[in-house]
Amino acid sequence: MRLVLRISLSLLAVSSTTMAQTDNAQDDGKLRIICFGAHPDDAEYKSGGTAALWAKAGHHVKLVSVTNGDIGHWQMAGGPLAKRRAAESALVAKRLGVTSQVLDIHDGELTPSLENRRTITRLIRDWNADIVISHRPWDYHPDHRYVGVLVQDAAFMVTVPFFCPDTPPLKKNPLFLYSSDRFKKPYPFEADIAVSIDDVFELKVDALMALESQTFEGGALGSAEKMAKVPPASLPKARRAWLRERWDRRAGGEANNHRSALLKWYGGDAGQKVKHAEAFEICEYGRQPSTAEIRELFPFLPAAEN
Secondary structure, three states: OHHHHHHHHHHHHHHHHHHHHHHHOOOOOOOEEEEEEOOOOHHHHHHHHHHHHHHHOOOEEEEEEOOOOOOOOOOOOHHHHHHHHHHHHHHHHHHHOOEEEEOOOOOOOOOOOHHHHHHHHHHHHHHOOOEEEEOOOOOOOHHHHHHHHHHHHHHHHOOOOOOOOOOOOOOOOOEEEEEOOOOOOOOOOOOOEEEEOHHHHHHHHHHHOOOHHHHOOOHHHOOHHHHOOOOOOOOHHHHHHHHHHHHHHHHHHHHHHOHHHHHHHHOHHHHHHOOOEEEEEEEEEEOOOOHHHHHHHOOOOOOOOO
């Protein structure tokens, strides 16, 4: 009975959000970007700054967590944690000026099934995506890997009319991108595009303050001892400074690691000055854009130097 009820509620949730997305996906001349993460923090961490830049320019961005994160804490789990993490993700999205959705799939149990391929395909179609971002399909976490596999598997099917015929196929194949990672096999991440997030870095830090279960409580690998080293909620300025220092290192590391891509897109002087960045690799499936098309899809990149 519990399993039947869970499946019914999940289908109801997907159905209701799909209807809303279809209503919102009318072509208004703005870009439409959908970012898939495995858990209610992954897309926010990897693409939150770039998402804010698109949103500030009036474009439409959606952050999707493919699992509900219900085991991503050392002290709580199940439905209460899933609800908490969905609320945190929604607050991050609100602060960034974007949309969010958390799917009702158990954390740690995602599989590259036909049912899940259909779900990802429908989400991309319903959003009428120009750009799709996901993990690469090799990673330390199985949920991360299978998000990458599922998005790859959808990369052609989103345009095939009789796959998921209940959802209109896309008339164009989106640009599929991978977010950055540190893994070396079968090959290391290659930054085809690097984005300066300096203009929205403080906004990203403010947004990530909402992910309390992960940023301040340590998530699945936290502990009381680790939490004791973090400024308490009663000291919000100290807590924000603590988080900012960590993201200064993390986003600063992205800028330093992918400096050559920043120099390519921003030019020598500007590229050297970038302090914080996010980076993306073009998937060999889907749209293969020219340099000019990339600048159209990332309109906050500076114009090409003559």
